[in-house]
Amino acid sequence: MKIIKKYRLIFLILVSFVFCTLLSVISDVIATLIVFFKINRFIFSWNELLFNVVDRTPVPGVILGVGLWIKNKLQERENKDKTTK
Numbered sequence: 101m102k103i104i105k106k107y108r109l110i111f112l113i114l115v116s117f118v119f120c121t122l123l124s125v126i127s128d129v130i131a132t133l134i135v136f137f138k139i140n141r142f143i144f145s146w147n148e149l150l151f152n153v154v155d156r157t158p159v160p161g162v163i164l165g166v167g168l169w170i171k172n173k174l175q176e177r178e179n180k181d182k183t184t185k
Contacts, residue, residue, distance in 0.1 A: 108172070113165030120161040124153045 128149050136142045 109165070109169045112168045112172070113162060116164035116168065117158065117161035120164065121153055124156050125149065128152055 132142070132144045
C-alpha cells in the first residue's frame with residue numbers, strides 16, 4: 101500500500117503529460133485542417149508538429165499533475181476526518 105502512495109504523484113504527472121500531449125497534437129491537426137479549408141492548401145509538417153508538442157506540453161502536464169495530486173491529498177484528508185468523527 102505504501103508503494104502505491106509513493107508512485108501516485110509520478111503516475112498522475114505522466115498521465116497528465118500524455119493527456120496534454122494528445123490535446124496538443126489534436127489541436128495542431130484541427131488548426132491545419134481549418135487552414136486547409138480556408139486557403140485550399142495543406143500545410144503540415146511533422147517536424148513542426150513534434151517541436152510544438154515538445155515545446156508546449158510539459159508545462160500544462162506538470163501543472164495538471166500537481167493539481168490532481170493536491171486534489172487527491174485534500175480528498176484523502178477529508179475522508180480521514182469523516183472516518184474519525
